[in-house]
Amino acid sequence: MNVPGRPSTLIRQPEAVLHLRNQRWVWTAVITAFFVVLAFLFLIPLYWMTISSLRPQAEIFSAGTKLLPSTATLDNYRRLLSDVPYPRWFMNSLLQSTGYAVVTVIICTMGGFALSKYRFRLRNPIFILILLSQMIPFHLLIVSLFLLIIELGLVESYLGAILPLAAHPIGIFFMRQYMLSLEDEMLDAARVDGANEYRMFFSVVLPNVKPALSTLFILFALEYWNNLLWPLIVFRQPQNMPLTVGIASLVNQYRVQYDLVMAGSTLATLPFIVLFFFLRRQFTEGFAAYGTGIEK
Amino acid sequence: MSQIKAFLTSRKIAPFVFLAPYLILFSVFKVWPVIQAVKISFTRFQGLQNQTWIGLQNYEALLSNPRFSMALRNTTIYTVGTLLVLIPLPLILAVLLNSGRVVKGTVFRIVLFLPALTSLVVVGSVFRLLLGRDGFLNSALGLFGVEPLRWLEVAGLTLPSLILLAVWRWTGINIMYFNAGLVNISKELYEAAAIDGANARQIFWRITLPLLKPTTLFVVIISIIGGFQVFVEPFILFVNGESPGNSALTIAVLIYRTAFLSFQFGPAAAMGVILAIIIFILSLLQFRYFGAFKKEA
Numbered sequence: 001m002n003v004p005g006r007p008s009t010l011i012r013q014p015e016a017v018l019h020l021r022n023q024r025w026v027w028t029a030v031i032t033a034f035f036v037v038l039a040f041l042f043l044i045p046l047y048w049m050t051i052s053s054l055r056p057q058a059e060i061f062s063a064g065t066k067l068l069p070s071t072a073t074l075d076n077y078r079r080l081l082s083d084v085p086y087p088r089w090f091m092n093s094l095l096q097s098t099g100y101a102v103v104t105v106i107i108c109t110m111g112g113f114a115l116s117k118y119r120f121r122l123r124n125p126i127f128i129l130i131l132l133s134q135m136i137p138f139h140l141l142i143v144s145l146f147l148l149i150i151e152l153g154l155v156e157s158y159l160g161a162i163l164p165l166a167a168h169p170i171g172i173f174f175m176r177q178y179m180l181s182l183e184d185e186m187l188d189a190a191r192v193d194g195a196n197e198y199r200m201f202f203s204v205v206l207p208n209v210k211p212a213l214s215t216l217f218i219l220f221a222l223e224y225w226n227n228l229l230w231p232l233i234v235f236r237q238p239q240n241m242p243l244t245v246g247i248a249s250l251v252n253q254y255r256v257q258y259d260l261v262m263a264g265s266t267l268a269t270l271p272f273i274v275l276f277f278f279l280r281r282q283f284t285e286g287f288a289a290y291g292t293g294i295e296k
Numbered sequence: 297m298s299q300i301k302a303f304l305t306s307r308k309i310a311p312f313v314f315l316a317p318y319l320i321l322f323s324v325f326k327v328w329p330v331i332q333a334v335k336i337s338f339t340r341f342q343g344l345q346n347q348t349w350i351g352l353q354n355y356e357a358l359l360s361n362p363r364f365s366m367a368l369r370n371t372t373i374y375t376v377g378t379l380l381v382l383i384p385l386p387l388i389l390a391v392l393l394n395s396g397r398v399v400k401g402t403v404f405r406i407v408l409f410l411p412a413l414t415s416l417v418v419v420g421s422v423f424r425l426l427l428g429r430d431g432f433l434n435s436a437l438g439l440f441g442v443e444p445l446r447w448l449e450v451a452g453l454t455l456p457s458l459i460l461l462a463v464w465r466w467t468g469i470n471i472m473y474f475n476a477g478l479v480n481i482s483k484e485l486y487e488a489a490a491i492d493g494a495n496a497r498q499i500f501w502r503i504t505l506p507l508l509k510p511t512t513l514f515v516v517i518i519s520i521i522g523g524f525q526v527f528v529e530p531f532i533l534f535v536n537g538e539s540p541g542n543s544a545l546t547i548a549v550l551i552y553r554t555a556f557l558s559f560q561f562g563p564a565a566a567m568g569v570i571l572a573i574i575i576f577i578l579s580l581l582q583f584r585y586f587g588a589f590k591k592e593a
Contacts, residue, residue: 027397028397028398038408039407042407044432045411046422048426048432049418061428065435107321110315111315111319114310115311115315126319130322136326137572141326142552144330148328197305197306229527243415243417247421251420253535261421269415269418280406287412
């Protein structure tokens with residue numbers, strides 16, 4: 001549409017249009033090239049980790065900028081299995097992450113349902129208190145939590161690692177927001193059919209929030225899998241440690257055994273990279289809703 | 297019996313039953329430890345059992361503790377440094393990725409996001425290798441004639457090393473936040489601006505940037521809160537967080553070391569209280585001056 005007084009692309013000369021198109025094409029090429037360079041820079045640490053884990057032990061330090069090892073070897077992985085309890089660490093991470101994700105998803109789903117679909121006194125104060133708790137730095141709590149789990153006899157135990165982290169403010173906030181969109185009519189229909197509140201929760205609410213459940217589950221599992229601070233305080237025995245604490249114990253030495261560390265790091269990173277390619281939507285949705293610091 | 301059952305399944309009681317597990321864990325592992333932490337910050341420990349009330353002595357000692365002021369300084373520099381890079385860079389990258397001028401944009405989004413999936417322990421270990429004296433970074437810079445730098449051994453380079461690590465780790469996530477903000481800006485605004493003859497630069501400054509303000513604020517807030525709590529990166533990059541001349545000592549590292557390497561619980565708790573107050577004040581200032589939650593609640 002031609003509006004008087006407004007320059008329109010329609011009245012430009014053909015050569016000018018061609019010139020513009022050329023310019024556009026050049027810009028696309030330049031910007032894309034910039035992103036190619038950036039992507040390579042960003043891939044360096046992950047590439048270096050993986051390739052270092054395949055280098056002969058003596059070469060890891062002196063590799064310079066050599067992008068490929070002189071000979072690829074699995075020796076580092078063999079030593080990782082024989083010199084340190086790596087399989088134990090991996091199993092501990094797997095079980096603790098799963099346990100943490102299960103417990104946290106359950107209590108956040110139940111709590112989020114109460115905060116979104118019922119009216120009761122204290123609902124808003126409770127909700128605000130939970131949101132405010134997001135501001136508490138974990139480092140304020142480490143001393144008193146440490147003394148508390150000693151008193152409760154939970155040192156070196158999975159429960160001691162999981163329970164203190166489970167009252168997750170963002171988890172319950174996420175479920176509450178998600179459940180606000182559930183229709184009240186649907187719940188009332190279940191009530192009219194004679195279901196009590198708990199039956200209704202299991203048979204009507206849960207099936208309708210499945211996507212939120214899987215998003216939260218993946219995110220919490222990732223969060224625990226990558227967490228260092230609290231497991232570092234709970235576990236001192238090598239056989240109970242998760243991967244992060246185990247790898248940290250190998251790194252926190254003046255002469256680091258980079259052969260073991262790189263092999264261990266590669267194996268620890270792989271699972272969630274693979275999962276990410278299968279479940280990208282859950283990851284990005286989760287991160288987007290998640291916001292505040294996934295780890296502290 | 298049936299009366300009790302009817303009571304427990306009633307619509308009045310059900311929400312409390314649903315909330316109970318969360319609230320119990322919340323009280324035991326959040327509320328109670330906060331109260332305890334404040335209490336511990338006023339006490340001196342001799343062994344785990346023997347505690348004496350010493351008033352404000354732990355706080356007074358902190359005022360004259362050079363390590364604590366060093367940690368405050370470093371943490372502030374680190375936070376400001378990361379903000380200076382991790383706000384403009386991801387914002388520009390997100391705008392470019394949304395401009396339709398990037399071929400295969402999704403691939404770049406994925407690559408830049410991958411660091412977000414890695415454990416900071418792993419990231420710290422890999423960067424310690426990359427930044428070593430004969431490491432990849434020095435070798436690569438050497439190709440351009442740059443003399444090798446002692447990234448992790450010289451006081452002036454330790455914080456830049458930490459910031460470099462942070463840029464690698466968080467750029468992709470921040471792109472995702474900015475992208476979420478960009479998608480919400482109505483296409484019609486851009487079309488109207490194009491009809492009015494606005495060029496790309498004008499559109500960016502007059503439309504994109506002002507409308508991204510809420511997103512930018514959100515990213516600034518979480519970056520500040522996260523920055524002040526930075527722990528794993530310096531803890532792994534330097535052995536047990538012990539950096540040359542304490543040049544990369546952060547508040548969180550100092551709290552951990554005070555509590556679990558020196559076993560001085562009182563001073564550690566006092567530092568925790570101060571850290572909490574700092575974060576609380578910064579959050580309040582932001583809510584107040586930028587009204588981040590005005591639309592909600």
